[in-house]
Amino acid sequence: MKRDVLERILWSLSVDRFSKEKFKENAEKYLSRFPLDQADVDMILNFDVKKMQEVGVNPMLTMGYWIEMSPDKDMATYNQKLGSLSGLSASIKG
């Protein structure tokens, strides 16, 4: 199930140092070992957390992925990507 693969990737990128390093070195190469189509790869590379949630990925994981790996890690940007106007977030990293 696609959701399970996506959650495995996002979890690895949230907690596993080796995965984070490989992703930062070459994200497309890192993702190539998973059974993903190009739309899935684009969703991850573009930090499209809204689409991820729409395919069933748990919001706690999209938030963790955003906090750990996104370029600006700003929760206001995360909320904007979700279509929220809220300035408040449940991020434990502010």
Added chain:
Amino acid sequence: MAEIVGGLLVPHDPIMFVAPDGPEKSIAEKVWGAYEVCAQKIVDMDASTVIIIGNDHYMLFGTTCLPKYCIATGYVEGPLDQLPGLKKVPVNNHEELARFIASEGSQAGFDWAEARSFTTDHSFSIPYTLIVQRAEEISGRTIKAIPVYLASAVDPYIGKERSRQLGVQIREAVNRFDSDDKVAVIGSGGISHWVGTKDSGQINPDFDKRIIELCCSMDYEQLVAYTDEQVLEEAGNGAMEIRNFICAMAAVNAESGSLIEYQPVPEWVTGLGFIEL
């Protein structure tokens, strides 16, 4: 024999630690003060051990192995997710009682996942730090703690009725444990809160007050009757943690509960309820 002497339902909101100045000072003081009240209640109960019922947030179990319920029976430290004022420390686990609960469970149809070593997350460590360790400071006594983790945030979720049954099993095991331990049980969880979703920051005080009323009246039937779809719609993914409340309530088996404090705090993205059982 050991006995259960009381319990508490409390939140485990990490935002309090990273953004302590988020809400108005008077509101923040009420919430921090409620933890202090809870610590004093643990002292007043003369508890020697506290079982804290929390849940993983994807940090501990990931998606590779998802126990419906887990008990730490050996070395414990935490939290994994350290925060300002919440640093990783060893936890004085009551290993013998934890193993007894798991062993008794296996005889009664409850196949516990057992963690022979365990790192907690904030769902255990916030009440452990603010209530159990604080109670140790106040009383000058050593108080042990046992982590119990339910599948309340990561699906597949434990059923609410199963959470209640598990609480009963915990109570029955404690009552058969050959010691003079006085055991308190803490259900650790927020009420309405949306975590990582576009609705994060919303709170539903009406839902929170209904849950508080049901907890104070020990109305398991109504609590269990809430479908997951209702909870998600009305109170967000974080409110699935009411399972932790149900389990603790069943373990304590009090005649009623009493509200210590309730604050809906958007800046801390959670309806925060404190109840004594």
